Amino acid sequence: RYEDREDFVVVMQPFFRNTLLPLDSNSKPDLSFFAADCFHFSLRGYAEMAIALWNNMLEPVGEKHTYNNFTHDRSKLKCPNPEKPFLSTMRNSGFRNSDLNLEKNESLVPYWAVIVASVAGVLAGS
Numbered sequence: 001r002y003e004d005r006e007d008f009v010v011v012m013q014p015f016f017r018n019t020l021l022p023l024d025s026n027s028k029p030d031l032s033f034f035a036a037d038c039f040h041f042s043l044r045g046y047a048e049m050a051i052a053l054w055n056n057m058l059e060p061v062g063e064k065h066t067y068n069n070f071t072h073d074r075s076k077l078k079c080p081n082p083e084k085p086f087l088s089t090m091r092n093s094g095f096r097n098s099d100l101n102l103e104k105n106e107s108l109v110p111y112w113a114v115i116v117a118s119v120a121g122v123l124a125g126s
């Protein structure tokens with residue numbers, strides 16, 4: 001829809017597509033990533049998601065990570081470099097006139113599996 005525009009672009013950031021519930025050292029859900037309601041993220045969870053989103057925006061289209069490993073490591077934060085000092089789009093990733101359509105790519109994990117796993121993890125943690 002916006003492919004021919006020079007002043008606007010939409011890029012899907014799939015960093016959360018294949019993310020699994022983080023586990024603690026006892027292989028139980030790590031509730032430190034979640035707020036008291038066990039639905040929203042805590043400060044730690046939001047920090048992890050913000051890092052994953054920022055990194056996704058810097059990764060070229062077609063090479064974006066679709067998961068978050070919840071390592072709570074600030075050194076995994078990517079920075080723009082002199083060769084690519086911009087956010088990645090279809091156009092500057094080399095797909096200017098390509099038929100690449102990210103919506104047609106099949107996910108390895110169905111969307112409902114993440115929801116079921118999250119609810120099961122919260123119930124098991126309770």
